[in-house]
Amino acid sequence: MSSVPHDHVVDGHAHDDHAHGHPTGIMRWVTTTNHKDIGTMYLWFSFIMFIVGGCMAFTIRAELFKPGLQVVDPEFFNSMTTLHGLIMIFGAIMPAAVGFANWQIPMMIGAPDMAFARMNNWSFWLLPPAAILLMLSFFVPGGAAAGGWTLYPPLSVQAGMGTDLTIFAIHILGASSIMGSINIITTLLNLRAPGMTLMKMPMFCWTWLITAYLLIAVMPVLAGAVTMLLTDRHFGTSFFNAAGGGDPVLFQHVFWFFGHPEVYILILPAFGIISQILPAFSRKPLFGYASMVYATSGIAILSFIVWAHHMFTTGLPTAGILFFMYATMLIAVPTGVKVFNWLATMWKGSITLETPMLFAIGFLFLFTLGGFTGLILAITPVDVQFQDTYYVVAHFHYVMVAGSLFAFFGGTYFWIPKWTGTMYDEKLGKIHFWLSFIFFNVTFFPMHFLGLAGMPRRIPDYAQQFADWNMIASIGAFGFGLSQLIFLYAVLKCVRGDGAKAPAKPWDGADTLEWTLPSPAPYHTFETPPVVK
């Protein structure tokens, strides 16, 4: 491992060993312990899962294009919504965030690699088996899990063995996430270049540090909840069965104790990426760095005391409802601080609108809209009307798609010159942004209206007054999905080296350590740590 001190003495040899002893072809990827290779695999894995989950979304929107049952039967439709959620969250967004962490964290803090290089390999290679388990569940008796990604019992206890495969997949994904988090925390705390104090770390590193702690805190909780589900299903326990002294609502408490911090796990790395992009293209330092760190920590801490706002209609006591409503509303304060800081970063800057910046501004605009609907949903009496309707679907797609996903697109365009040594095609990038931005809103904005008018979520067929908006949403969804092929093409162009050669620092406003490296970044970087002043 190149981080071992004596490597510095025999620097040249370390490279030679590499050239000779390193496996090639598929074995290079299976055995690699290099953070860049692993980052690449994470990112491609998440893109493949994004396509798979996207095909499920296509199926859902095709069925909902018109009232009546046309494309699939209701049970399969339920499997589609369930697996779409699980795959997008655990297969697409989370691994993409870890992919960014793998590529960027060592380069941004001046480290040679991740702290635990072999564990890094293992945390990636746990993902494909989990994905295979999820896919296999479509072919077992009873079909894939169809009780919603939240797996609420007793419905999930009734279901066939597809649910067991899903539970095992969640166990594996959780183990992978925990290992990834341990790696990230250790790297960030121990491998920073001399002079880089915690409060000098790039914001992306800070948001990932906090995310990693959240993951370690809540993934075991999810593992516990689904294990109890498994024993309820097969070994006669009654954790969630009233007839045996249990309580179905207990599952919801435990699940959302994981589930709400999970929401921030999905968005905090995206906040970090945005906090790198906005200063770079405004040519101005990030405004309020310290308050950003405090706001992010504040969001993380609050995320542990708001879980029951997902359960306002389960019949909580009045005092409980008031507590969870107030706590949830409070999240608006640190989130507002972040948004204001981002705007102040742009204020009086010298702004240019390359693709990463477009995605960052798109993020800012649409994520804030999702934040406002979140605030409206926090108001319990209003939530009672919106709970389990399309309003909620609209809300979380504004924060997950226009939030996390847009940030990841922006981050990809931002860093792909460093990753591949080739500039992306600016024109393609801009077309990708505008099509995504427009079709995203065509898809999800009407869902607010559907929710207001009273359309429940997770239904394969609907009453006729919902027909117009559903048709518009479906058209938008097909447009949004197809627009992502442009992204794939733009990325492949860079990977093939088809484009202008990237300089070491293509963005004149960027100031983090990765831009001091040549493009593409060498296989091993910072074997001698840089000194940060």
Add this chain to the structure above:
Amino acid sequence: MGQRTTTGAAFRALFTASIAGLLASPGPAWAFPEWNFQPPVTTIADQIIGLHEYIFWICVVIFVGVFGVMFYSLFKHRKSVGHQAAQFHENTAVEVVWTVIPFLILLFMAYPATKTILAMHDTASPDLTIKVTGYQWKWNYDYVQDGFGFYSNLSTPHAQIVNLAPKGEHYLLEVDNPMVVPVGAKVRLLITAGDVIHSWWIPAFGVKQDAIPGFVRDMWFRADKPGIYRGQCAELCGKEHGFMPIVVEVKSKDDYAKWQGEQKGKLTAAADDPAKVWDLKDLVARGETVFTANCAACHQPSGKGVPGAFPALDGSKVVTGPKDAQIHTVLEGVVRDGKPTAMVSWKGLSDTDLAAVITYTRNSWSNHTGEAVQPSEIKVARK
């Protein structure tokens, strides 16, 4: 709340007009606009809409302000217009201000919300109590003070769902037996479920309460206007989740009293003489109705079930075998490995209904046992 509702109404009208213009299609004759809340018929629903509009407008003002600043910056602070970047990166005063002001705004949102929550949770002194039970996939309404009750099933014909017939006006939002309540009465609902979690929701009443198996939750509403109000199950409850609507008919006090009398009368009349000996033909005819309402969702009208999930009755060994075994299955449900299955106990149906449905299954499709099961046999088996 009056002021806000007026603003809201003006906004709604404006919005309705602009959307109708945008869509440029002949406006469908729905009773409510499909982009906003259904017209409220309870105080709570009205307060919810008022709260929503109040907070919505605060959000709109903040949104316009914040993004006004952003777009100003985007146009004026561009490199292409020659703007030089300033290098400031903090300002404690500004940061304190934009932490404290949002907090104060939240207080103004929390206060009216708290008042509404307290009102929503006050289920004391109801005029009428109805027990609501969610089942896969129908509702049961039990008028506990009057002693009658009934199931409420989707009444949209299957042909409309699979696009073989034109869809009716209340497609998927119509039931055979709606819940009926008197106007102006405080109705307390005791809500539970028989199998999985469901959720009872009427948007116009502003009530949504999960129905949780093994637990009873309560909530209330007081409908101000007679009429028919429609909602749907709001918690994913399996295959037919999209097909278990909720319909409440709010009647005037007099009409309600009349309906109540009819129900009680029916109760006496429908109390079939358990000793009566039925013809095979009559039992099969009655059994078909019972089957359609209770069994067909899983076992299918064809009796072929759903392979892998719900067993076929057509040609089934239980159905064509000794009748005692089948009676036992229907009365007790099927328990596998100590766990109840989707085949629950049907003890809740009357002896006559059970006798009829069992006879129907034994003499339909390819099953020709020629045997009639009499209500008296069910009565004996119940012991």
